Amino acid sequence: MGVKLHRCSNLWLKVKAHPCWKVQKALDDLGIEYEVVPGPWPSRKKRDAVLAGTGQTSYPAIQFEDGRWYREQSKDMEHTIREGRLMTKNVRPANDSNPS
């Protein structure tokens, strides 16, 4: 199934300057399988999932299959994806004291 792309619901806005599209296009270009999870727009208050996962309310954000999340500025996320480093973002920190 791949990763989940949590993004805004303006799915029609496909221009480079649009943060969500920038990241979605990079996933497309790299052939990374993903599921789009459109969030509520514009209400930040209803963004419970992305807030719980990333500690903030902006999109886009990526959720890995094991439930971990990745969120940076969209331009940095794009670079990460295009450089083939997306999966390196799904590494549990060395000091994580709650392994499962």
Ligand SMILES: N[C@@H](CCC(=O)N[C@@H](CS)C(=O)NCC(=O)O)C(=O)O
């Ligand atoms: N500088 C941020 C901007 C992110 C951003 O504005 N995302 C939009 C969706 S495309 C959003 O969540 N806007 C509404 C909000 O911030 O509540 C980035 O590039 O990641």
